[in-house]
Amino acid sequence: MVSVSGQGMEPYLAVIDLITRVADAPAHVDQRLETMSELLIEMTVSVTGLMVHGAPDGYEVRALGRGVSAAAQQRMSQELRITAGPDPFLDAFRAGDLTPTTAGRAYGGQQIWQVSAKCLGSIDIWGIDQVAGLPVRGGEQFVAFLVGRRGADYTDADLDRLRAVQPAVAGLVSMLEPHDLPPRSIRVAQLTTRELQVLRLLADGHKATAIGHRAGCSQRTVHRHLSNIYGKLDVSDRLSAVVRAQETGLLEHGPSLPRHG
Template sequence: MGLVSGQGMDPYRAVVELITRVAEAPAHVDGRLVTMSDLLIELLDSPTGLMVHGAPDGYEVRALGHGATHDAQSRLSEELRITAGPDPLLDTFRSGDLTPTTAGRAYGGQEAWQASAKCLGSIDIWGIDQVAALPVRSGEQFVAFLVGRRGADYSDADLDRLRTVQPAVAGLVSMLEPHDLPRSSLHIAQLTARELQVLRLLADGHKASATGHRAGCSQRTVHRHLSNIYDKLDVGDRLSAVVRAQEIGLLEHTPSLVRHG
């Protein structure tokens, strides 16, 4: 029997059913994560469920349960994406905030969220334009379950439902080790703010010494940032890094590549 959604939901029943379903799920990590995700999907009457797991250089996305459609999986398989700048939704979990929220609220309103690249990507891949997030572990290796749908943003009552089951979900996830998690559908690598600054200076043709002066760091640190940039963009030289950054939209302007002192 499914959960009672809406205002008539019994929070105790939701927690009991969560634990019961997970206990009865196949005895492996994938089956239990799918069970948790499917319950959250049902709880908020949403078609899509994802799990996001933080990594040192970004985060990984796993499509679970009803969210793991064949079409979405085929479009995500083996894909690597690079983004720059802050992520208003996920960065709060990385910094230690475990408050359930929505993308619209995290971005400061629907207008900002709907105009963001993340929202446009969600529409393109998942067919959703609203996301509710249930964080269950904070820090660099944060864990958050996301549910999504198309239409109006999730309500305060929806977030209350997530808060109801949050302790139980967090307790179940705490039993998992990162290396036990199923293979990710999509890896998102993020450039840090300093790496992005160095990349922009690089694109403008500045040498390491001038880049260090403008960025307020040593040449050695500049070279370390460049090494990280090359690794994340999967390139081996400055020109390739700039071209790759242009292709994926990390540079807002056309680089000059004119050498400056």
């Protein structure tokens, strides 16, 4: 078998190695996806491989292959996490950009990325502070493979290696992905910036009329935002929404909801 971890690996040899490994892997979908993830980990000298599926209200993350401890798997199993506002890294894939990139570059540099909630969460869950993405399908239901490690950001050469195998990975995923996928590790519900603003006003105890006045929108729009928030947080009322947001770290813990305006 050809090794793809060397600096001088020819792109076409990497593609041949990828296809050969997947063909030789057991027929089950998750094992073949893990095989692809393992090769991407080797190519980029990474420690963790993930597969991300976009959804209308966020995305699902599946850990593939090595690099995730049993304790981490148990802690995050079927876990719901909430994030708010734009995600410069994944939002590019959602917008249809299929260019392999890194989180550091997408966020505008390491100084911004390293202090972001997403980087701190990656350290907490996966033990990594650098992430590179290989998108294979764009749009609302995007699909991307992510690799991660600690230390220096991924180089142009690393991204060139990912770009070389991108067509082959995309073709293989199109054959495998619609079938039985491994269980998701984390489901992330993504609130928009306006939804987070409405949620914060809700947590302050404001009614729909007052929220609309402060947010600069109609009461009908407020109710639409609230419906979206309840759906993404998987709750049915304002108190449960605030409690869930506090539990997931989206809002700071505080006293009971005040009653005003």
